[in-house]
Amino acid sequence: MDKALDVRNLSFSYNGKTVFDNVSFDICRGDYFGIIGPNGSGKSTLVKLFLNFLSPNGGNINIFGYNVKNFPDWSKVGYISQRAISFNMSFPATVEEIVGSNIYRKAKISGLFTANLKKQRKEKVYNALKIVEMEDNAKKLIGNLSGGQQQRVFIARMLVNNPEIVFLDEPTTGIDAKSEEAVYCLLAKLNKELGITIVMVTHDIGAITVHANKIGFAGNKDVKIISPKDEITEDLIDELYGYKINIHLNRHECTTCYRNAKLKNKTGGI
Amino acid sequence: MAEIFQYEFMRNAFIVGLLISIIIPCIGVVVVLKRLSMMGDTLSHISLAGVAAGLVAGVNPVAGAVTFSILASFGIEKIRKSFSQYAEISLAIIMAAGIGLAGILSGFVKNSSAFTSFLFGSIVAVSRFELLTVIILSVVVLFAFIFMYRDLFCITFDEESAKLAGIAVARVNFIFMLLTAIVISISARTIGTLVVSSLMIVPVASSMLISKSYKETVIYSIVFAVISTISGLIISFYADVKPGATIVLTGVIILLLVMLIKKVFYTLHIRRDISKQHNSQLE
Secondary structure, eight states, X not given: OOEEEEEEEEEEEETTEEEEEEEEEEEETTOEEEEEOOTTSSHHHHHHHHTTSSOOSEEEEEETTEEGGGOSOGGGEEEEOHHHHTOOTTOOOBHHHHHHTTSOOSSSSOOTTSXXXXXXXXXXXXXXXXXXXXXXXXXXXXXGSOHHHHHHHHHHHHHTTOOSEEEEESTTTTOOHHHHHHHHHHHHHXXXXXXXXEEEEOSOHHHHHHHOSEEEEEEXXXXXXXXXXXXXXXXXXXXXXXXXXXXXXXOOOOOOOSTTOOHHHHHTOO | OOGGGGSHHHHHHHHHHHHHHHHHHHHHHHHHHTTOTTHHHHHHHHHHHHHHHHHHHTSXXXXXXXXXXXXXXXXXXXXXXXXXXXXXXXXXXHHHHHHHHHHHHHTTOSOHHHHHHHHHOOGGGOOHHHHHHHHHHHHHHHHHHHHTHHHHHHHHHOHHHHHHTTOOHHHHHHHHHHHHHHHHHHHHHHTOHHHHHHHHHHHHHHHHHHOSSHHHHHHHHHHHHHHHHHHXXXXXXXXXXXHHHHHHHHHHHHHHHXXXXXXXXXXXXXXXXXXXXXHHHHO
16 A cells, blocks of 8 residues: 655654654554644644655655655645644734645745636635635634634644645644534545545544544554554553553544545545 | 925935835734744844944945854754744843943944934934934835744644644744844844844734734835824924934833723724613613
């Protein structure tokens, strides 16, 4: 199977503290990879290393066969940062502006007169908004939406370039249980129906063990790969974290329906 | 022709005022949304130190202001990275350095009136050379802003995602800091270092109260800045008061009016909703 991410002998230190020491694992195309672990274990750092925001002290990270430092096409990569989620609520921008701002620029500095025609841009924005069923809110100010709706806008923003792999850093922080479930179900659909590889940092062990086909536990300077279907147990989670955690594995259900329509039909081949 | 336009110095003042009130809010919107509202104050204090240095060294004080502002803007960016969670610290540090330098260097300036003219500016006393400089730089700044419009928006909203969207974040930030330094330095000569930062923030604040998108925020900010500059110049001419200070005070009055009008509309809107609900209950 094609590798989406290939991590080989990764080592990373920050302020003299070793976060990862000689870590190796891979993620295949179409995987739904959940990253769990205690606070400060390096979950977000790992995502930043994948995205070349941080440079490893040793080892290599390859995305779709290319070293992350020389990866030629970042439009294939979507990302929702923790910072985007904790954005300034009074930021005066519409949903359309926010989603559109993420359209990949081929030129290093893009302007009004480059090839990104207005109509094409709008089409891309509305296609992405359709997937998350937010097209009716395109002209609304982002700050006027509920937490769950804002989350869907960020997912649309992540999808606007038709990515093949997406990285999400705790995307359900600060939203209610119903909206959280909707986000998980939407991501599961994106993974199953569009084949998008998902890499997600989360603290929600109960939900991620249902949806992900591969779990990476970050801790003790390592990333331990676990199969959520066969290997993961409540006792193992307690052992990895080093303390008792009250979780209910495999009891997360998707009840939120996204019009039950196939995403491929709606987006015109996103 | 109205009396005010019979004088060449007033015609020049209007041209300079109009251009500055178009370019300052363009920079101001990004500065405010990046939560660096003190940037204008900081760079204007540094530019004052540059003016003093220019006067002491016997070179053009505006060139001194531009040089000091550019160096300071890079210093701000460098310190901002070291205190990423406390961006305003970088402004406070550079501002402190600016005030200190301006204080010491001003002591060596022989012609103190030349130095103090930069505090409130002298928009009605711009020379032909200064007029030409303002026109050229305004065109450059405006084109650069339009060219980087979407990139600046994306960086302002989420710098990390901007990198993945193919934006050369460091380059755009570098150019933006350069533009900010230039705008503040040329504005310092005309409307004064003490008021330039106000013109950068106040129209944006008024705009944010009523705008329904980022684009509207930029457009309304320019409109408010132009209104306050033109009316400020007219008032200052007839009332014989300092133009720079009048422009800023007009801006503050516009902000208060927008707040008042918004409050009135909001109250009327709520009352209308309540009476609608009441009527539907009666039916």
